[in-house]
Amino acid sequence: MKKWIEDLLELQTIDMRIRNMKMRLEMLPKEKISLEAELKKEESEIKSRSEHTKKTELAIKKAESSIAQVNDTIKKIQSNSSMVKKNNEYQAMMSEIAQNKAKISDFETEEITLLDELEKAKSELKEFEKQFQAKVRSIKENLSELQQMEGEVREEINRLIAERGLKENGISQDVIRLYSRLLKTAGDPLVKVNNDICGNCHLKLTPQTLAETRKGSVINCDNCQHLLYYAE
Numbered sequence: 031m032k033k034w035i036e037d038l039l040e041l042q043t044i045d046m047r048i049r050n051m052k053m054r055l056e057m058l059p060k061e062k063i064s065l066e067a068e069l070k071k072e073e074s075e076i077k078s079r080s081e082h083t084k085k086t087e088l089a090i091k092k093a094e095s096s097i098a099q100v101n102d103t104i105k106k107i108q109s110n111s112s113m114v115k116k117n118n119e120y121q122a123m124m125s126e127i128a129q130n131k132a133k134i135s136d137f138e139t140e141e142i143t144l145l146d147e148l149e150k151a152k153s154e155l156k157e158f159e160k161q162f163q164a165k166v167r168s169i170k171e172n173l174s175e176l177q178q179m180e181g182e183v184r185e186e187i188n189r190l191i192a193e194r195g196l197k198e199n200g201i202s203q204d205v206i207r208l209y210s211r212l213l214k215t216a217g218d219p220l221v222k223v224n225n226d227i228c229g230n231c232h233l234k235l236t237p238q239t240l241a242e243t244r245k246g247s248v249i250n251c252d253n254c255q256h257l258l259y260y261a262e
């Protein structure tokens with residue numbers, strides 16, 4: 031294999047690593063945003079769960095005070111019972127007491143339902159809080175790992191850039207010019223010829239181009255312009 035090919039393959043290996051590292055670096059902010067959104071979602075879930083618990087507790091208190099109020103009303107009616115003389119007035123009073131007792135029964139039913147709901151909500155909240163703490167810990171760990179990774183990736187990119195500079199110096203300007211232009215496009219700038227086919231665009235090469243690659247000349251693909259090399 032010609033020296034320019036060996037050197038350029040080494041440079042390309044470094045450049046592909048730089049390309050991957052830069053892609054990784056571009057993904058990091060997105061990962062950070064998605065982790066932060068996850069954290070917010072967890073926090074809002076716990077907030078809505080504890081609000082629901084508080085609302086249920088308030089509704090229970092309200093039912094209890096309604097029961098007390100109706101009981102007072104019944105007592106008042108009963109304390110006035112000595113004033114009632116006529117039979118029809120007595121019937122009306124008894125009916126009023128019965129109506130109020132029915133109200134109490136409704137409030138008690140409501141309270142029982144609410145107490146069940148509260149118990150369920152509280153135990154769910156407790157379980158959720160346990161999971162929440164574990165989740166938050168894991169999200170925060172991931173966030174700090176991301177930050178550390180970002181620093182490491184930047185360092186690695188700088189190191190690779192210095193390394194590629196040294197490699198590039200050993201290669202002819204003409205080859206570097208062709209290579210640098212291709213480096214801005216997708217795929218490897220220098221590709222191997224496989225079964226008379228370009229390793230980048232996968233089209234068949236002309237016999238003339240193939241002959242040049244076998245000689246180790248600096249030659250482009252007839253179709254995609256990528257640099258070609260031949261290896262046994």
Ligand SMILES: [Zn+2]
Pocket residue numbers: 228229230231232233251252253254255256
């Ligand atoms: Zn090609």
